[in-house]
Each structure stands twice: as C-alpha cells, then as structure tokens.
Amino acid sequence: MSAAPVPPPPNLPxxxxxxxxxxxxxxxxxxxxxxxxxxxxxxxxGYYCPNCLxxxxxxxxxxxxxxxxxxxxxxxxEKPTGLAQQLQKFEDSAPEFLEFERLKDFxxxxxxxxxxxxxxxxxxxxxxxxxxTTAASSALARDIPGVSKGSKDDLPVYRARVxxxxxxxxxxxxxxxxDIMRHLESPADVSGLEQRWLSSWAEPLHARxxxxxxxxxxxxxxxxxxxCRHILIKPEQKAQSVRYKIKLVAAxxxxxxxxxxxxxxxxxxxxxxxxxxxDGSTGKSTMIAGKTYPFQLSMTNPLYDPIQVRLxxxxxxxxxxxxxxxxxxxxADNAKLRRPPFAxxxxxxxxxxxxxxxxxxxxxxxxxxxxDDDELLVRTGNGASPSKERSARGKVKTVGVLEKKAxxxxxxxxxxxxxxxxxxxxxxxxxxxxxxxxxxxxxNEGDPKAxxxxxxxxxxxxxxxxxxxxxxMIVPKEDLTSAANAMEM
Amino acid sequence: xxxxPPVYYIKSEYIETDTGNKVSRRATIAGPQNIILGGKTIxxxxxxxxxxxxxxxxxxxxxxxxxxxxxxxxxxxxxxxYKTYRGNFNYYPMKIGDHVHIGANSVVEAATIxxxxxxxxxxxxxxxTIIKDCAKIADNTxxxxxxxVPALAYCFGSPGQFVExxxxxxxxxxxxxxxxxxxxxxxxES
Numbered sequence: 001m002s003a004a005p006v007p008p009p010p011n012l013p014x015x016x017x018x019x020x021x022x023x024x025x026x027x028x029x030x031x032x033x034x035x036x037x038x039x040x041x042x043x044x045x046g047y048y049c050p051n052c053l054x055x056x057x058x059x060x061x062x063x064x065x066x067x068x069x070x071x072x073x074x075x076x077x078e079k080p081t082g083l084a085q086q087l088q089k090f091e092d093s094a095p096e097f098l099e100f101e102r103l104k105d106f107x108x109x110x111x112x113x114x115x116x117x118x119x120x121x122x123x124x125x126x127x128x129x130x131x132x133t134t135a136a137s138s139a140l141a142r143d144i145p146g147v148s149k150g151s152k153d154d155l156p157v158y159r160a161r162v163x164x165x166x167x168x169x170x171x172x173x174x175x176x177x178x179d180i181m182r183h184l185e186s187p188a189d190v191s192g193l194e195q196r197w198l199s200s201w202a203e204p205l206h207a208r209x210x211x212x213x214x215x216x217x218x219x220x221x222x223x224x225x226x227x228c229r230h231i232l233i234k235p236e237q238k239a240q241s242v243r244y245k246i247k248l249v250a251a252x253x254x255x256x257x258x259x260x261x262x263x264x265x266x267x268x269x270x271x272x273x274x275x276x277x278x279d280g281s282t283g284k285s286t287m288i289a290g291k292t293y294p295f296q297l298s299m300t301n302p303l304y305d306p307i308q309v310r311l312x313x314x315x316x317x318x319x320x321x322x323x324x325x326x327x328x329x330x331x332a333d334n335a336k337l338r339r340p341p342f343a344x345x346x347x348x349x350x351x352x353x354x355x356x357x358x359x360x361x362x363x364x365x366x367x368x369x370x371x372d373d374d375e376l377l378v379r380t381g382n383g384a385s386p387s388k389e390r391s392a393r394g395k396v397k398t399v400g401v402l403e404k405k406a407x408x409x410x411x412x413x414x415x416x417x418x419x420x421x422x423x424x425x426x427x428x429x430x431x432x433x434x435x436x437x438x439x440x441x442x443x444n445e446g447d448p449k450a451x452x453x454x455x456x457x458x459x460x461x462x463x464x465x466x467x468x469x470x471x472x473m474i475v476p477k478e479d480l481t482s483a484a485n486a487m488e489m
Numbered sequence: 490x491x492x493x494p495p496v497y498y499i500k501s502e503y504i505e506t507d508t509g510n511k512v513s514r515r516a517t518i519a520g521p522q523n524i525i526l527g528g529k530t531i532x533x534x535x536x537x538x539x540x541x542x543x544x545x546x547x548x549x550x551x552x553x554x555x556x557x558x559x560x561x562x563x564x565x566x567x568x569x570x571y572k573t574y575r576g577n578f579n580y581y582p583m584k585i586g587d588h589v590h591i592g593a594n595s596v597v598e599a600a601t602i603x604x605x606x607x608x609x610x611x612x613x614x615x616x617x618t619i620i621k622d623c624a625k626i627a628d629n630t631x632x633x634x635x636x637x638v639p640a641l642a643y644c645f646g647s648p649g650q651f652v653e654x655x656x657x658x659x660x661x662x663x664x665x666x667x668x669x670x671x672x673x674x675x676x677x678e679s
Contacts, residue, residue, distance in 0.1 A: 239639075242605070
C-alpha cells in the first residue's frame with residue numbers, strides 16, 4: 001500500500017522504533033490500518049490493587065487516593081482498614097501536598113479552557129500512570145500536554161507557596177543533614193534513594209521517619225484507534241479476566257511470518273511480523289562470509305479467505321555506516337564499502353496461502369493435511385524437513401514455494417554473502433497480500449453466470465506492510481576458528 | 490506450526506499415558522496417587538513432584554493438579570506449600586492450570602497458578618504464591634512467599650517485581666506455543 005511510509009534501514013538503531021512484534025499490534029478495521037501501543041489512545045477501564053487484586057471503584061480511587069502498604073513505623077491506627085484515610089490528616093497539612101493542591105487549583109481552570117478549545121484530538125498519553133496523577137482528576141493528567149502545546153504566552157505566572165530555592169528550603173538538606181550523617185551508626189538509618197526517589201518532594205532523611213506509602217494501583221486499559229476513535233481493545237469488567245469484549249489484534253489480520261535458516265541448529269522462532277516488528281530472536285545463527293545460504297520463510301494466514309502474497313526486498317540505501325559495525329577494522333577501499341554485504345533472492349511471483357479453517361486448529365496430528373501436489377512447485381533439496389520424503393525426487397531448488405500445509409505456506413529464499421560481508425543479515429521486506437474483501441456482492445445470487453463472473457473478478461483488496469527479516473550474523477572467515485570455539489561452549 | 494525443529498527424546502525414557510502425558514522415568518514422582526495430570530503434559534527428567542506431602546487426615550486428597558499442555562522442566566521441584574495454622578502443621582494443595590510451562594531447575598511452592606502462565610528457568614516461586622492467568626515470570630526470578638502476580642503481568646527480579654503488562658494476545662500466543670511444543674516433543678527409537 002502506498003500509504004505505508006518507507007521504514008528506516010533495519011541496521012540503524014532507529015529501526016527498532018518503527019517495528020514491533022506482530023502480537024503487540026492492533027488492527028483498526030475502520031481505517032484498515034495497523035496500530036501499535038505507541039499510537040493508540042488509552043483510557044482507564046478499571047483499577048485494581050496489584051497486591052490483593054481488589055478491584056477499586058474509580059470513585060474511591062479519586063476520593064482515597066490509592067491504598068496503603070503497612071510497615072512498622074510509630075503510627076497507631078485506630079482501625080485496621082482504611083489506613084489511607086487515617087493517615088490523610090497528617091498528610092493534608094504537609095507542605096508538598098498543599099503545594100500540589102495549589103498547583104491543581106492554578107492549572108485546572110487553564111486546562112479546562114484550553115482543552116475545550118483544542119477539542120478531543122489531543123491523545124498523547126503516558127502508559128505509566130503515576131500514583132499522583134491517578135489520584136488527580138483524570139482530566140488534569142490527560143490534558144497537560146495541551147497546555148504546553150497551546151497558548152503558552154497567555155499563562156499567568158504561578159507563584160509557589162514556599163520558596164524552595166536556597167538552603168533553607170524544603171528538602172534542601174544543609175547543615176542539619178550533615179550533622180545527622182556525622183552521627184550515623186548504620187547506613188540503614190538513612191532512607192535510601194529508592195525510598196525517596198519516587199515521592200513528590202521532601203522525604204525525611206531518617207529511615208524511621210518514613211511513612212508507609214501507597215501502592216500504586218494498576219489499571220486495565222481500553223485502547224482506541226488514534227484516527228477514528230474506534231475501540232480496538234476493551235477489557236471485560238473483571239480485572240483478572242484475560243478475555244476481552246473487543247479485541248482487534250493485528251495477528252488476526254496479517255499473516256504471521258517466521259524465518260528459518262536450515263544450516264544452523266539454532267532455529268530462531270524469529271518474530272511474527274507486521275508493518276512494525278521487532279527482532280525478538282534470541283539465539284543468533286551465524287553464517288560464513290562469502291557463502292550462499294538457503295533460508296525458509298513460513299507464512300501463516302489468519303484470514304478465512306485465501307491470500308495471494310507477494311514479497312519484495314526493500315532496496316538498501318547504502319552508506320558506509322550501514323555495513324561497518326563499530327570496532328571492525330575495515331581497511332577496504334570505498335568501492336568495497338559501497339557493495340552490499342549480502343544479496344537476497346526471493347520468489348518474485350505471487351504465491352497463495354490457503355485460508356484458515358477452525359478444523360485445523362483442533363487437529364494436532366500432522367498427517368491429516370492434504371498437500372496439494374499440483375501446487376507443490378518446488379521441492380527442497382536440503383533435507384531440512386525430514387518429514388518430506390518427496391524431496392528425493394524432483395529438482396533440487398531452494399527458491400520458490402517449498403511446502404503448503406493447511407493455512408501455512410513455506411517459501412524458500414537464498415542469501416548470497418559477499419566475501420568481506422560483516423554484521424547482521426537483516427533486511428526490510430515488503431509483504432503485500434491480496435484477498436477477497438467481505439464487501440457484499442450485488443444481488444447476483446440467482447444467476448450462476450453472473451456469479452461466476454463475479455468470482456472471476458472478485459472484489460480484491462490489497463494490504464501491505466513492511467517487516468524486518470533477521471537471518472543471523474555474518475562471521476568473517478578469519479574469525480571462523482574463534483566462532484567455532486564459541487559455539488562449542 | 491512453525492519451522493522449529495522437533496525436540497527428540499529417547500522413547501524408553503518416557504512413559505506415555507493414554508491421555509498423552511509424557512513422564513520421564515528419571516523424574517521423581519512421589520505420591521502419584523495424589524497427583525493429577527490433565528493430559529498432554531510433559532514432565533522432564535530430573536523433575537521432582539511431591540505428591541506425598543499431603544494434608545493430614547484420612548481420605549483421598551489431591552495434592553498437586555496440573556492441567557493440559559503443561560511442561561515441568563528438567564530438574565524442577567514442585568512441592569505443595571505448608572504452614573502452621575492454629576498450631577497445626579499442614580500442607581496445602583497446589584493447583585496449576587492449562588498451558589503452563591515451568592523452565593528448568595525452578596522451584597515451585599505456589600498455591601495457585603492460572604492458565605497460560607510461563608515461568609522461566611531457575612526461578613523460585615515462594616510458598617502460597619498466587620499467579621493469575623497469562624502472567625510471565627522471567628528467568629532467575631524469585632517470588633516472595635504469599636506474593637500475588639496479577640493477570641497479564643510480566644515479573645522479573647529478586648525479589649520479583651512487576652515490570653510491564655503483556656500484550657492482549659498473550660493467551661493465544663502461549664496456547665499455540667505450548668501446543669507446538671508438545672507436538673515437537675517426539676520419541677526417537679533407539
């Protein structure tokens with residue numbers, strides 16, 4: 001699809017920002033587009049305590065400002081429940097809290113004014129909901145970016161309650177702190193950085209003066225498409241349920257792709273991939289520079305319609321930085337640097353992947369799948385799949401469709417490594433697939449002739465996305481011995 | 490149905506039950522009458538499952554129940570949690586759901602483990618831990634006794650702490666992975 005912007009070359013660090021594993025992606029049917037966690041708009045659908053899994057009503061989240069963890073401190077509680085409220089009276093008079101209230105009073109009218117002029121388009125957010133912002137009204141948390149974006153100049157000047165600058169200010173330490181430190185008997189008497197870091201302002205230096213803190217609640221999120229505001233994810237009411245009322249994930253729309261390099265034992269269950277995808281592979285295969293390797297890509301179709309897939313390798317814009325890894329002492333001339341470290345051959349013709357059928361889900365045995373012999377164009381010669389005895393006959397070929405099984409098609413490709421190639425064999429691949437759209441045909445139902453023509457010219461839809469394929473690393477010949485040693489370890 | 494190669498085992502080492510459970514002869518299964526395996530569950534060699542640590546009292550007692558498509562990795566120790574309550578020492582049953590993989594050399598004393606849970610290698614899951622559905626515990630994590638892991642949480646560290654939420658499709662991924670693993674776990678005659 002032309003709309004898809006061309007992603008950066010996969011060997012640049014910035015590439016990881018534009019690719020995500022397929023299973024973390026969403027799909028908006030309305031926009032016919034893939035959405036990721038970074039771009040969706042979120043809203044909290046419920047809060048729960050991560051410690052006791054109690055589902056906290058939103059109203060009490062606002063009123064009680066979260067829950068407490070108890071600790072052995074010199075505070076006596078009158079009753080065992082509602083510790084937050086019992087401690088609140090100390091807290092309400094704390095200077096940092098008064099300051100926060102003042103900040104809220106100051107910003108809330110401003111935010112309201114700007115958000116009404118900006119409309120609902122403002123969807124920037126942070127997934128990490130801080131305890132304080134959770135407690136503050138959600139409007140405040142969500143719309144602060146609007147303030148900075150908007151009429152910055154019109155803001156009246158905010159004056160703090162207390163002047164914080166200077167040694168006498170809150171939490172500024174000074175001579176008093178130094179004195180405490182001098183008479184310290186154990187390092188545990190000082191409250192640690194972790195204990196003080198997350199709190200808003202001044203925390204006591206003495207560990208024994210620390211107050212129990214609230215455990216931030218966790219939340220379940222509803223996710224919406226940033227463009228059309230349609231809901232992509234809507235959790236069930238129960239916080240601990242893993243079912244969803246609405247769940248539009250990309251894995252149900254885009255074919256899953258996995259890669260295998262038959263020569264190496266370490267099969268990386270390399271990524272199921274999508275427009276955005278990340279290389280989550282752990283075990284890396286290694287390849288020797290100057291050789292040619294076959295590899296296999298398996299495409300699994302999640303759709304109920306068969307798809308026609310076409311693959312294309314994105315041409316690399318070459319720069320010296322692309323191929324020279326940091327630290328590698330390449331004294332080769334520029335001409336050599338310009339040459340790509342590898343060349344990938346993929347079948348250029350479109351191939352089909354059969355439709356997904358529920359029945360395949362239930363069958364665990366392998367033998368039931370009827371392999372369409374006519375469609376089995378090429379046989380593998382590398383003996384990578386021992387289950388296929390057919391490879392004995394037929395021409396030995398590695399590029400093309402190797403195997404079709406249920407809703408999975410395995411295709412073969414080939415990668416030729418240049419003699420002084422180095423680094424990861426990683427390339428961007430454009431995957432385009434065509435399928436029959438669900439849009440209802442005109443009422444031709446009664447007329448078989450019209451139906452057949454409709455079938456001949458079905459309403460086809462094409463969708464494409466980029467993905468990163470990582471085949472492994474090139475080992476220069478001179479490093480071979482050390483690599484062999486490393487592999488034995 | 491990926492391209493991953495099969496995991497072979499020597500046929501004589503494993504006992505396969507009618508329901509497809511595969512139990513290594515080199516695993517220690519104490520008190521088998523108190524252990525329930527859901528089917529298509531693999532217990533690897535060197536694992537220790539203490540079904541003998543049962544509640545005091547008479548009658549039949551289920552000590553450890555495992556669901557379908559589970560994996561107890563090599564060298565794992567699975568034993569029921571215990572405590573002294575009102576002066577009486579007692580063991581308490583452990584329940585593990587379906588599609589739960591426990592990595593090699595982990596020690597599990599949880600009270601409840603939900604379905605679609607992944608536990609890494611070398612973990613220690615403290616007594617009476619409750620792990621909800623679709624949670625994932627990273628390798629080498631130590632969960633404190635009585636801790637709770639919410640659904641779809643990814644936990645890591647010692648002591649184990651919540652890191653992030655897992656994607657909404659975790660259930661499907663884990664289910665297909667555990668099924669694929671069972672299918673790849675094939676006997677080799679020798």
